[in-house]
Amino acid sequence: MSYRVGIDIGGTFTDFALLKGEQVILHKNLSTPADRSLGVMNGLQTLAEKEGLTLSDFLGQCDAIVHGTTVADNTLIEMNGAVTGLITTEGFRDEVEYRRGFKEDIWDVRLEPPKPITPRRRRLTVPERVLFDGSVHKALNEDAVREACRRLKKQNVESVAVSLLFSFVSPVHELRVAEILAEELPGVPVSLSHQVLPRSPEYDRTSTTVVNAYVAPRVTDYLEKLVSRLQEGGYRHQLMVMQASGGVMTKEYIEGSPIRVLASGPAGGVIGSAHVGGAKGFEHLLCVDMGGTSYDMSLVLNGAAPAVAGWNMHHRNLVGVPMVQVETLGAGGGSICHVKNGEVQVGPASAGSEPGPICYGKGGTQPTVTDALLMLGMLSVDAEFAGGSFSLSAEGVSEAFQAIANDMDAVVGVDYGPEDAAFDCWRLVNANMIQAVRRTTAGKGIDPKDMVMLAYGGNGPAFAAVHADALGIRKVLVPKASPTFSALGTLVAKPSIDEERSFTCSAQAPDLDKLKTLWQELGERAAKYFADANFSLDKVSANYQVNMRYRGQNWALTFDMHSAPGLDDLSFVDDSLGAKALAAFNERHMQEFGHVREGELPEIIGVRLKTTVDTPAPIVSQGFNATAVTATPPKTRRANLGEGFQPTPVFRGSDLVPGCVVTGPAIIAETFTTIVVYPGWTARVDDAGDYEMFRL
């Protein structure tokens, strides 16, 4: 038997998805924050036992272990990365501090600055200058580089970022600086901007490179520790690591640019969604993941979750590498409900998991969204919660909402009790989340009503259908595996390399030789890493893309020019390429912006190559072949699903088999989540045991 294991480490749980032939086995165990690799090994040990094997035999039979890690995110959250220095072009010392003028809140003059990764004393400049065409305007002053090294050494720098102007056009100076750094600061890792993010402009590239340098030692140390434990345990293949782009790649590739693992956890969930949705015949998905502290939204379009490179702000730092776009709203089960200035508000403060909502009974005193669900009867003290790890308690919940009602009495001026307050909190958090979805979709010119919603995370299925209603969506999917979706996603994600190169030329008469050379270079890089990872190159498929915009536009549109198996088919780079690119650009510009300019032609500003390797993924069943059965609820309870309190049927998820139909209003209590079937909605269980809810 050969196995593939997907692993995702979260704050509380480490999730596992084991692919065994066509079967997927799910598992969760507690994370081990002090050394997270231990939690991974504990889970693998359990999976081995379930298979009746020793750990060594089990790992020996694993073809692939694919891993999503939060180590880079945690480094930025806790700001405990490497002591980092920056060497940059003379005159450009302060770009990362300026942030192109950006501030997160234009109305709040008391907003604190972000903690700098490279304070000014560790941002050093050297005389040198390359121009936009790659020519050297001023030679690199090597003595200045050596002096910068001396000063960085004096400050005990552990990692160095190098970002010189136009290095993405000609890296000659950056490469020489790296050589000198190796001589002067041996053993100190160096991040070169033309390797981390080979494109303009300078702030985007420099910030990304600085973050890379900051997280690199932590990510590398962690991965090396995990690889060592896995090898000791008997695993014989390369560890594959999830990237924010939605693909996975080897540890060796990741170590060249560790920033690529930042935000890779949510990306795994989106990739899992695309896989499940696609298998069930839905190509356009709105994916919503609601956990304890956040509501993550993402889009799957034409069966894929597009990774976008650009203005990705993470933990107040710009990270420009391609990322599956996941928008996060600070609204989750732990979001605190309160009254401020005569308004009921929900969040952004969260009770987290410790002490958590009042109903967790762990000392929480502030009412949360989860408490509101309990007040409204969507959750119950009678049922087990979070996989049976504990039960909820109603003690103190009603009183907390009564306090909100008291605060609102003067404003509302009518009889307003705790259930009213809980209901308004529920309405508000819904409204916040719906607006966030609208921003995510309409900002990209997408109407959500044309999509299917896929809900996961502990709280997502409790809200999904009511959000769908407001957004005009008529179908919601809730996979049985939704609580471990990110782990499933790492298993689904393909080994992939997605890189780009900047080059500006006319679209009407493009420099075909240069474009071909750039795509060839990207292809050769991908081939090297895939070959090193023992992937057969005939299983690689390539997606050749161009970035285009009207002269002066600040944002480029990216679209496919050619897709082909292998890495050597550049036959599409011929005299027709310009015309095809123009036609594709016009179509996209019309689609996104509602107009095409008369009398203006766009320009090509770069090429991109996305390469992926086909690997086995879990097979997802679809269809409704089982005979439809109207399920009978074992009980009812008083609940308000938006239309006032009424006796509401409550089903156990474990009782519902393929073919079962549940008509709303109803509540389905699953092992790790609660699914609410709102009035007007019906849920049915498909052949795979997944839920599909639809609007009547």
Add this chain to the structure above:
Amino acid sequence: MSFELNKRLAARRDPLPTAAEVDPVTASIIRGALETVCFEAATHLGRAASSPIINQSNERNASIIDANGRLALGSIGTPHLTFVTQLTVRYGLENLDDYDWGPGDVFLGNDPDYGGGHLPDYNVYAPVYDDHGELVLVQALQAHQGDTGGKDPGGFTLEATDIFTEGLAIPCVKLVHRGEKRKDIIKLIERNNRFATFSGDLAAMISGVQMSVRLLQEIIRKWGTDVVKAAVNYNIEHTEARFREEVANWPDGTHEATVFIDHDTQGTKDIKVHLSCDIKGDQLTVDLTGTDDRQELVGVWNTFGNSRGYIMTQLAAMVDPAIIKNEGLFNAVDIIIPENCIAHPPPNKPAALGSFHPACEITEAVCVALSELVPGRAAPQVYKIGMPNAVIGFDQHGMWMDQGVDARSMDVSAVQGIDGWGSCPAALGNLLLSQAEDAESRFPIINLSREMTTDAGGAGQWRGQPGSLNVKQVLEPTSAMAWMVSAAHPLRGMCGGDDGSSYTNHFEVGTPNEYQIDLAVSAQLPANAVIAYQHGGGAGFGPACLRDPEAVKEDVLDEYVSLGAARDKYGVVLTGTLEEYDLEVDFVATTKLREAMKAAITKHKSAETARGAGQ
């Protein structure tokens, strides 16, 4: 086109008539929906436009106005535009029969004498009707254009004495009639603009408001016209109440401030902005009586709409930032701006440069006046930049302009408890300033330097961010224009903090022809000329000798502050060297030095008091 029109446009407006009542939560939900529409409109424009001033410096703003002309919601963009936008729309609303308003229409206005700010700020707006034909809302999208078709490329003419010199003034014109673009009008407007990508920018504005109208119609259909109107009313009333609550917490009294501009564009010195903030209970009155009204001044005329908008920009920064920005702010404040002063000019005065100065001095004066009352939020939301170096050339595509929106640091003052940080004051925090690699790929220039200058931030218990020195070389002959201010009268320090550093500007640096621009210049630069623009630093807050000595040491290590300034300005004595990173505070020597400094200040104040008594 008169003071009378300004009075009418600024007059308080009634709530929308509605039979519906709305609860606070529903009102909040509808407000969120409107905010999202504004966000989408602004994002659409930023992504589709080509002009760097729109898509990089983000001088654009989306707002929703109600059928009575009230600001229902001002969203993403720059506050300096948010609070001006509704007056242009009000002019259109006043004359909606004349302009034949109807569903599917899109209008444009930019006339400073008809509610506008200055000519470059094109305001494209579209009415939103419900399914029964009732006008409910207006979506407005405002953005600064690269040219306005006047005497000088870019729309800024240093010696202009009337609006006609500056370009095409449009009180209100219909661009789209019942869904069909009026090609004759659009062609006329495009013809009066030199900017190479103007037609694309205008197309992006039109498609942006059209998209918003569709979204707003969906919201009206979903909630019903009466409920949406009730929600708009509720939110405006709530904002007014919240602002008044904040004012009620300030002690009654009158607080005055006087701020000067160095000179007008022709050299007349010390242009005065004077205002008073009078607080009685929850009523705040801002009165600009005493502000300069010399009719011969050139270039320092700020439109009435702009003046009230810039007052509000600063006031909004000095209260709870969570207060929703809408008409309720204007309902809560009485604003008095005397006719004929530089903040309320007579008709046909030029307006382009007034949006810099005195607009920013009005903002600064509000901050100075209220600084003792609201020290935690006393940071002026300004750009004391004069008219920044606009480098203009022409190529095969038409006019290009590298207009000085480069990444830089300027005017970021401290507030109580927080040093100035970043590039610009918070109100400009939606900017995405221009980058060297983008600009050099498009224009024949090389950016040589843009670093902060040591000691160019105002000293204080909390320190102003140093200003940056932006140095650039032009590779081809180009024209360059600048108007320099804020040298004699830099940004004011607050509550005992030092003023920010001065702005300076040099052309043809490093050649025998090098010269400093003290006043204004419209120059032809030869190929390879170097220009160097020192931005003013942010001002300090509180006395510098109260700053934590360890913080001063950190500032020296980061070269925000020199060793000399640490001693002379802050009274901090350091041992060790910067080169070896081994600086330490000599606390004994520091205490002694600070005591001597305080004694000197006390002695100086006593002497001044005595002199005052003697007079």
